[in-house]
Amino acid sequence: MPDVNPFADVDGGVIYWCEMAWLPPGEVVECVSLRVEGTRITHIQPEVPPPPGAVRLAGLTLPGLANAHSHAFHRALRGHTQAERGTFWTWREQMYGVAAQLDPDRYLALARAAFAEMSLAGITCVGEFHYLHHGPGGVPYDDPNAMGHALIEAARDAGLRIALLDTCYLTGAIGHPLAGTQLRFGDGDAVRWADRVELLGRSLRTAEDVVIGAAIHSIRAVPPEQMCLVAEFANRHAIPLHAHVSEQRAENQDCVEAYSATPVQLLHQHGALGPRSTAVHATHLSDVDIALLGGSTTHVCMCPTTERDLADGIGRARRLLDGGSPITLGSDSHAVIDLFEEARAVELDERLATRERGHFRAAELLDAATAAGHASLGFPDAGMLVPGAWADLVSVRLDSVRTAGATKGTAAETVVFAASAGDVHSVVSGGRRVVEDGRHMLGDVGALLRDAVADVRRWRTPVR
Numbered sequence: 001m002p003d004v005n006p007f008a009d010v011d012g013g014v015i016y017w018c019e020m021a022w023l024p025p026g027e028v029v030e031c032v033s034l035r036v037e038g039t040r041i042t043h044i045q046p047e048v049p050p051p052p053g054a055v056r057l058a059g060l061t062l063p064g065l066a067n068a069h070s071h072a073f074h075r076a077l078r079g080h081t082q083a084e085r086g087t088f089w090t091w092r093e094q095m096y097g098v099a100a101q102l103d104p105d106r107y108l109a110l111a112r113a114a115f116a117e118m119s120l121a122g123i124t125c126v127g128e129f130h131y132l133h134h135g136p137g138g139v140p141y142d143d144p145n146a147m148g149h150a151l152i153e154a155a156r157d158a159g160l161r162i163a164l165l166d167t168c169y170l171t172g173a174i175g176h177p178l179a180g181t182q183l184r185f186g187d188g189d190a191v192r193w194a195d196r197v198e199l200l201g202r203s204l205r206t207a208e209d210v211v212i213g214a215a216i217h218s219i220r221a222v223p224p225e226q227m228c229l230v231a232e233f234a235n236r237h238a239i240p241l242h243a244h245v246s247e248q249r250a251e252n253q254d255c256v257e258a259y260s261a262t263p264v265q266l267l268h269q270h271g272a273l274g275p276r277s278t279a280v281h282a283t284h285l286s287d288v289d290i291a292l293l294g295g296s297t298t299h300v301c302m303c304p305t306t307e308r309d310l311a312d313g314i315g316r317a318r319r320l321l322d323g324g325s326p327i328t329l330g331s332d333s334h335a336v337i338d339l340f341e342e343a344r345a346v347e348l349d350e351r352l353a354t355r356e357r358g359h360f361r362a363a364e365l366l367d368a369a370t371a372a373g374h375a376s377l378g379f380p381d382a383g384m385l386v387p388g389a390w391a392d393l394v395s396v397r398l399d400s401v402r403t404a405g406a407t408k409g410t411a412a413e414t415v416v417f418a419a420s421a422g423d424v425h426s427v428v429s430g431g432r433r434v435v436e437d438g439r440h441m442l443g444d445v446g447a448l449l450r451d452a453v454a455d456v457r458r459w460r461t462p463v464r
């Protein structure tokens with residue numbers, strides 16, 4: 001007896017029909033029907049005419065993009081930190097200035113707008129590296145996780161899943177206590193940090209769309225004896241563990257002077273590397289560092305637009321991937337929010353550094369933007385168009401001025417190397433249509449951003 005045709009009607013689900021879709025093992029396929037029930041894809045059928053009642057998705061439909069490294073409040077810095085010539089110190093002064101102005105309500109509004117911008121760019125899950133925990137002077141709010149809850153609410157409002165990477169941040173630099181705005185980041189020690197995160201995790205135990213992860217801010221902010229407590233906590237709960245690593249050379253020098261080890265070696269010695277771990281940036285690495293990261297299959301999250309903006313340098317992405325570290329992507333400081341730009345920068349920056357072309361195929365860069373990113377955030381069943389996976393469908397126009405002329409044979413390369421976030425015209429996130437015809441369900445996201453940024457920037461006269 002023939003199986004019941006899953007595309008015969010739309011009862012109990014929604015059928016999408018894609019002009020082209022990116023299907024495993026990494027190829028563009030035409031005329032693809034997908035059935036979505038609840039939050040999941042249940043059936044996929046390539047090369048079929050549109051079933052009756054199907055929602056048509058033009059262009060190339062990708063799995064949802066994962067923004068594996070974000071600090072939502074940095075969105076309020078865009079444009080301002082480039083004032084004058086925009087030194088590192090301009091950036092840091094402004095970053096602390098914005099942090100000082102945030103409370104749970106303002107943070108909710110700003111993060112909701114920033115996450116909606118991500119959603120418009122095709123991002124369906126964000127890894128929020130969250131360290132602004134407490135009120136002014138480091139005084140906890142009545143709910144010590146009020147800021148974390150604001151971020152989770154913001155992601156839900158904007159239609160994204162979130163991995164809240166709750167960050168342990170204990171010292172201002174190696175051997176220096178927190179000072180000024182930094183006091184808001186600290187819990188005192190890793191035991192009290194863990195108690196607070198435990199509380200947050202308990203309140204969200206049954207939430208399918210939220211992962212509570214752990215983070216070590218950096219070797220500057222977490223002393224080694226505290227680092228192993230954070231790693232032990234992440235291992236015990238089997239949750240993601242992220243850390244900023246070797247973003248700038250000065251960090252490596254300070255680390256070697258204090259501990260006779262590089263940041264990667266220090267993380268390795270204290271149990272912080274492994275398949276659930278992500279080294280963010282990993283820009284200035286030795287061959288030993290690359291071997292330790294790859295040997296432990298630690299993810300490496302590259303944030304090329306931020307690394308450019310802060311003049312950090314260019315990481316060795318190809319060596320890292322070949323060594324065993326899956327590459328993921330993050331918009332980090334949100335100088336721009338466009339994962340296609342992050343993806344192509346991994347290849348193009350490496351070309352500039354080596355003066356050779358052809359390090360990554362478009363398929364590898366798409367994997368970094370999708371499946372690898374979601375896995376690093378604790379959502380291994382996302383980022384692929386397969387039955388059972390999260391129903392995240394991101395459709396990119398192939399008729400814009402940037403993408404017109406693409407064919408089945410060049411659609412993936414066109415999207416990776418030429419599309420912009422503005423070419424995303426439809427986003428289904430966890431089964432919910434959050435972007436349609438380029439419009440977000442929250443309405444005018446530009447206005448949301450304008451108002452939220454203005455609200456947190458009242459602390460000083462805007463720069464021009």
Ligand SMILES: [Zn+2]
Nearest residue numbers: 071129244332
């Ligand atoms: Zn960061």
